Amino acid sequence: MKEEQLQKYAALVVKTGVNIQKNQTLVIMSPIECAEFTRLVTEAAYKEGAREVVIHWNDEISTKIKYLHGPDEIFDEVPNWQVESMASYSQAGACFLSISASDPDLMKEVDAKRISRAQKAKQLALREHTERLMSNKNSWCVVSVPTRAWASKIFPGLDAEEAVEKLWDKIFKIVRVDRYDPVAAWKEHTDILSSSMSLLNKYNFKKLHFTNSIGTDLVIELPKNHLWLGGAEKTSGGTEFIANIPTEEVFSAPKKDGVNGIVYSTKPLNYGGNLVNNFSLTFEDGKVVDFSAEEGYDTLKGIIETDEGSKYLGEVALVPYDSPISNSGIIFYNTLYDENASCHLALGRAYSSCIADGDEMSSEELMKAGINTSLAHVDFMIGSEDLNITGTTYGDEEIPVFRNGNWAFHL
Template sequence: MDDRVREHAQTLVEWSARIEPGDDVILQVGEGAHELAVAVAAELGEREANLVSTYTSGEVHRAYMRAHEGEFEPDPAHELALYENADSVLSLRAGWNASATADVPGERSQALSRARTGIREAHMDTDWVSTVHPTRSMAQAAGMSYEAYRDFVYDAILRDWEALAEEMAQLKEILDDGDTVRLQKAGGPVETDLTMSIAGRTAVNSAASVAYDSHNLPSGEVFTAPYDTEGEVYFDVPMTLQGQRVRDVTLSFEGGEVVDWSAEQGEDALEDILTTDEGARRLGELGIGMNRGIDRFTDSILFDEKMGDTVHLAVGRAYDSCLPEGEAGNDSAVHVDLITDVSEEASLTVDGEVIQRNGRFAWEE
């Protein structure tokens, strides 16, 4: 076993999930994540945690959804109980085919997502962490050799997370104190000029640990929950959504809601997402990437949205960690991130002050 796999497992269990003796842990094992699952299980065993492992597969998910023609039972009790009684959920993503569910009807995916709302909420209430184990299919999607892709993954994951957390704290403080964010970018089918209110919101310093209200490894972003969005935005980073390739997306906002949208490719998949429910046409997240260990786009949202020189906006559900106590943010059965490259002809301002220009922050040389 590559020593980096063991280091990955240790980082996940110790730094990210903060597993303690006696914790009840669900380990969701992706198709190609066997080696990482073995290393994580060993770490959990050393900490005397209680382990239940499950298997996740795009092909299994596809087979179930295509065969199920009736109504989906809302929040089946056996599955709901599993998450309601868990302290942590560790998800090891390692799919064999990013397009495994491409031929599942969009309305069926929407119906299943709505039917699992309670399960999703119970999952989110745990100390959950999602990570990825490099596979050849991921390397192929990224246009890289398997060996080069493994190096890329571990450069992003095996970071000095304490040092990065200190740097990201500067941006968190700016967003916490701010009222209005403006994103501008030249080029594309529309000139991006988008304003969002963040007054009263709390930004999350996403330093790859539940201690920071951060749930992805790798991470390296600061995010908050915007509202009252106005203007237009162009997303030039391609991605796979619901098994379909989507690229060159534009969204137009009025009164905080998407009123018009288009995509050069995959517009049907985009429309399926935006029409899931009322909340799917409002923003749930503004995220700013700060992980300089990620140096290229690989069609994996877990990496692409954390890359330095990027900003991402998620339509759908807002995270409770960004909201004042007792306040409900945007609610939806979906949370889908769209990414724009801000390395050229772009600026991000907070209350009129430029905090990032062409991908570089005000405190960076």
């Protein structure tokens, strides 16, 4: 049964996630521990007519050794071959799959400043490639596969093998590969997300006000001509793809200078192998002016100080508390899963597709329209069982959007 579901999962990633086209190249970024699944995806891609499958393997334990013992200056460097590889494949129209499965506790002993420097250097070096993905010039998808360390963090009472099996069972259910036809199930799901998206676009809110009992009191203005997106997206060439499997969110871009108030996190953030937990951010005119964290303060500081744009928000996403991942009752310590169990925000770059004709705008035009730009894009979770969101229209009508963590209007 597991082998059958693995095959279905691989096929789902290829057909629905990146939606590979005949004679298209697929580039996979995979941890070496996920090699078995990566090979299944490779086979599925060739069966769908892929021209070539290129795999960039990574090993987080080797990366940790580098962080602990490497000379200081290498954390500001990215080899040209890495930059040229990603740029050339994206320019040639490849699609991209990233497998996210890091150990949430691995980098505890590593100097957070080294991680921040390495992340910033990578973001700067791969800027052209990232911009292509975030403006939907190429199809892309992020998925997760259990590893021993990640599964043991989620299920500490089990031995590693049992934890991995249990996490596989959870993932199979969440990504709908336990269904007879996962591709059809995902089509039905994305249609539901599309109805939420359409209703939010119809209201065309001027601003959203977030409040809950732990102290969040945040007003987010939205740019004129903003768009809510969710579920399936389309490349500039018209290919439909799903960037995150799983996904439960509808999202848009805040107005860069239109965020005011304080927001508190509700789930841990795993960033580069370090956890940031129980943190708050205070905004004035869009900019982070104060922050705190019970765990991972230096890591949070490094994210905020990546560049000027990382001090501002680039995404606001709505996810009902009563949703499959949230209802599992599990904290996954993995942003792909935790962000799809919770309303969330992102520090840094906004998706240009979140404003009308944004994918055709220059950087200057996007900035003028209130769309933030940055090297970073880091999601963090703010949803709670008692989260209320009230939208204000351009006619100054106040409309409940969320009440007690869930949609306040019938979809």
